[in-house]
């Protein structure tokens with residue numbers, strides 16, 4: 001497949017996302033194009049599932065071009081987005097002799113990207129950062145520059161905005177992803193379609209089977225469109241004043257599910273999948289959305305093997321309580337992103353809580 005490049009337009013911090021099957025082999029030239037010279041020391045951060053497959057080839061490609069490369073491998077999973085692991089990685093970076101001209105490469109999914117980006121944002125007040133995502137879900141976090149770690153009292157409470165210099169997306173690396181992670185990634189792809197592009201939703205429906213099989217050409221296109229939709233929103237609103245809130249479709253519900261399941265039963269993609277269904281349900285109930293949006297949303301998510309049913313054992317009242325404490329709720333008032341139609345959403349600031357509760361109760365079968 002041809003290599004495709006799209007640019008996230010952010011003035012002087014504009015950066016390319018290069019997408020292609022096998023494109024990791026071109027890492028050295030692309031890193032150099034991003035303004036990181038071979039005299040710079042590089043530091044690759046990866047996790048224990050990804051590193052056995054992709055770390056050596058990546059390092060070799062860079063070393064052949066003259067880069068000196070150190071690495072640090074962390075345990076997989078959300079637990080690694082901790083202050084303790086952050087400190088360990090910083091220690092390794094200092095020991096490896098990284099300086100202000102050095103760059104940090106994140107080789108892995110969202111966890112590695114968030115942690116590595118935060119290390120890059122804070123090491124010597126900020127050094128260059130390159131993302132090499134190996135999950136489909138990470139197409140979402142590769143745009144927007146949000147990096148960070150968790151605090152025992154809450155997720156992503158410690159962080160920064162730090163834009164990468166380059167995102168290098170090798171679709172070949174996705175083929176070793178567990179199916180559940182593939183589905184979770186498609187949840188964010190679908191979200192981007194539901195927010196802004198009805199014809200992209202048509203296309204996802206039409207090609208669901210080959211996308212699910214990770215057909216390189218089509219997955220590349222899906223990543224590209226997903227990134228482009230997010231990039232357009234982020235470019236217009238880099239620090240989250242207005243439009244960027246639309247990216248939260250399904251997330252106010254989803255975050256509450258994740259928190260109440262203690263981040264164990266549902267992963268992020270699954271939680272927002274159910275959340276997007278609920279948003280459509282509420283929107284139809286209050287006459288905000290045209291009829292049929294809920295049914296089509298649900299069908300689309302099923303095509304990508306995503307759950308849409310109310311999570312077992314959760315109380316709608318408890319979910320509502322957590323939603324009201326969401327970082328994005330202002331003064332305890334719930335603002336929800338709701339669909340008007342497929343491909344069109346709006347932030348609604350004064351949804352009646354009773355309507356939300358009733359919709360949830362109906363879904364919970366209570």
Ligand code: ADP
Nearest residue numbers: 049076109110111112134135137138173176177
């Ligand atoms: P995300 O938030 O993007 O889903 P994570 O970093 O939580 O990312 O990754 C999800 C899981 O998939 C982790 O266990 C990770 O080690 C694993 N993983 C990431 N990329 C790959 C890959 N290309 N092949 C196999 N496993 C992978």
Ligand code: ZN
Nearest residue numbers: 140188268272
């Ligand atoms: Zn998300």
